[in-house]
Amino acid sequence: MQKVGENTFLLSGRVGINVRATVSGPIEGTGPLASRFDKIYADEKCGQNSWEMAEGTLLGDVLDFLLRKGDFVNSDIDMILSGDLLNQCMSTALATRDRNIPTIGLYGACSTMAESMCLAAMIMDNGGAENIVCMTSSHYCSAEKQFRFPLELGGQKPKSAQSTVTGAGGNILSLDKGKTAITAVTPGCVRDPGVTDSNNMGGAMAPAAATTIATHLRDTGRQPNYYDMIITGDLGSLGMEMCRQLTGELGYDISGQLQDAGTMVYPQEETQNTSGTSGCGCSALVLNSIVLDKMEQGKLDRVLFVGTGALHSPALLNEKQPIPVIAHAVSIERRKA
Amino acid sequence: MELNIPKEKYKKRADDAVEKSDIWVNLLKAFLVGGIICLIGQIITDCGLAAGLSKTQAGTTTSILLILMSAVATGFGWYDNLGRWAGAGSLLPITGFANSITSPAMEYKSEGMVTGLGVRMFIVAGPVLVYGISASIVAGIITYIVGII
Numbered sequence: 001m002q003k004v005g006e007n008t009f010l011l012s013g014r015v016g017i018n019v020r021a022t023v024s025g026p027i028e029g030t031g032p033l034a035s036r037f038d039k040i041y042a043d044e045k046c047g048q049n050s051w052e053m054a055e056g057t058l059l060g061d062v063l064d065f066l067l068r069k070g071d072f073v074n075s076d077i078d079m080i081l082s083g084d085l086l087n088q089c090m091s092t093a094l095a096t097r098d099r100n101i102p103t104i105g106l107y108g109a110c111s112t113m114a115e116s117m118c119l120a121a122m123i124m125d126n127g128g129a130e131n132i133v134c135m136t137s138s139h140y141c142s143a144e145k146q147f148r149f150p151l152e153l154g155g156q157k158p159k160s161a162q163s164t165v166t167g168a169g170g171n172i173l174s175l176d177k178g179k180t181a182i183t184a185v186t187p188g189c190v191r192d193p194g195v196t197d198s199n200n201m202g203g204a205m206a207p208a209a210a211t212t213i214a215t216h217l218r219d220t221g222r223q224p225n226y227y228d229m230i231i232t233g234d235l236g237s238l239g240m241e242m243c244r245q246l247t248g249e250l251g252y253d254i255s256g257q258l259q260d261a262g263t264m265v266y267p268q269e270e271t272q273n274t275s276g277t278s279g280c281g282c283s284a285l286v287l288n289s290i291v292l293d294k295m296e297q298g299k300l301d302r303v304l305f306v307g308t309g310a311l312h313s314p315a316l317l318n319e320k321q322p323i324p325v326i327a328h329a330v331s332i333e334r335r336k337a
Numbered sequence: 338m339e340l341n342i343p344k345e346k347y348k349k350r351a352d353d354a355v356e357k358s359d360i361w362v363n364l365l366k367a368f369l370v371g372g373i374i375c376l377i378g379q380i381i382t383d384c385g386l387a388a389g390l391s392k393t394q395a396g397t398t399t400s401i402l403l404i405l406m407s408a409v410a411t412g413f414g415w416y417d418n419l420g421r422w423a424g425a426g427s428l429l430p431i432t433g434f435a436n437s438i439t440s441p442a443m444e445y446k447s448e449g450m451v452t453g454l455g456v457r458m459f460i461v462a463g464p465v466l467v468y469g470i471s472a473s474i475v476a477g478i479i480t481y482i483v484g485i486i
Contacts (some may be wrong), residue, residue: 006338050447050448117486135419149461150444151444152414153420154411154419154440155435156358156421156424160354193342193344194345194348195352200355206351207342210340218338241354242351250340322348329461
């Protein structure tokens with residue numbers, strides 16, 4: 001591992017994405033990515049009694065799928081890096097309890113998938129750990145309950161709002177295995193662009209995404225066209241456009257590469273009056289289904305995965321503080337055959 | 338690397354990027370739904386009066402029935418759909434108040450009848466009660482003093 005430029009770590013390429021898994025809720029299960037998910041729950045409660053338990057079940061299922069797909073037993077896994085949106089990382093605790101695998105809880109809001117992969121790749125690159133699970137989840141109902149209002153309260157949301165994805169996704173990073181490898185990571189800095197509107201998270205997160213992308217490109221000396229796709233998750237349609245403009249203002253035109261996970265999960269009729277989706281589960285579902293599917297099939301060679309998080313706290317917002325935001329970049333490349 | 342945009346300027350830029358909803362359409366929807374709810378209330382009141390209730394009794398019956406209808410609609414998951422369409426039209430009448438108490442009650446039931454439902458039931462309606470009751474006490478004192486003078 002070698003640090004280059006301001007904030008980027010170049011890796012040896014030994015850390016590969018070995019197996020991956022995705023589990024979604026009912027609405028996501030009617031969306032364009034549905035056929036790629038491992039499991040779709042028809043019931044939002046996932047057979048549980050509460051939203052928190054439902055989210056824990058989604059994440060626990062992902063862990064089960066990952067172990068089964070990789071033919072791993074618990075003792076093969078060196079560590080789990082997992083996080084979610086709920087207070088005290090509730091679903092992480094629920095999904096990992098009694099597994100007898102060392103677990104480190106993370107909080108990075110919707111950037112958690114990228115955050116966990118950044119950390120795992122850096123831990124593994126120098127040898128030592130061989131298999132690390134990176135995973136995260138979110139649930140529309142548990143997130144609304146914690147961050148906003150009760151579900152059945154009749155109110156309106158502006159078009160800039162994003163819906164939290166009900167779903168969980170993850171992967172196991174392994175040394176010298178997998179068709180794709182993590183070749184560089186750029187952990188992001190916490191930004192405060194001054195936005196106070198919790199219904200405009202995309203607008204709030206765009207500066208964090210733009211600075212992380214530009215920092216990564218400058219540190220590595222790459223141009224945007226080095227990548228086949230730069231995928232942010234999750235700015236929504238509004239935030240994605242702002243990110244495109246801001247990155248342009250920093251000297252990099254990413255119009256040809258930029259896509260956003262927040263615009264890819266819901267069926268079209270569900271997104272008409274919103275800016276798309278968000279939540280830790282959103283970029284986790286998209287990365288671990290369509291993006292890595294396409295990379296493994298050889299349709300994409302190089303992808304910059306940029307997880308963006310609004311570190312939004314209802315208490316801080318009530319105290320009139322703007323929303324702090326963050327973005328981490330993970331450079332994923334297909335291994336040469 | 339940092340963006341050299343002042344916070345105030347960026348905040349305005351982010352706010353301006355939000356597509357504004359059409360205020361006239363919102364007003365019309367709110368007027369229609371709010372009006373219909375009030376019309377239902379008026380029909381209940383008139384029926385009560387025709388059945389021989391006093392004006393106070395008919396008014397109380399109307400409130401009780403509207404609250405019941407709203408709570409049932411909330412329980413079936415209809416009221417939030419109405420609210421998404423109607424905005425203030427379904428928020429302002431007494432049915433909106435009932436919805437604001439029923440919905441957290443449903444949400445927090447999983448955390449127990451006392452620590453969940455009991456504690457959180459007024460999470461939305463609480464401020465309305467606190468300041469509504471406070472204001473009426475102040476109004477009462479003023480009325481009393483004015484009465485003495």
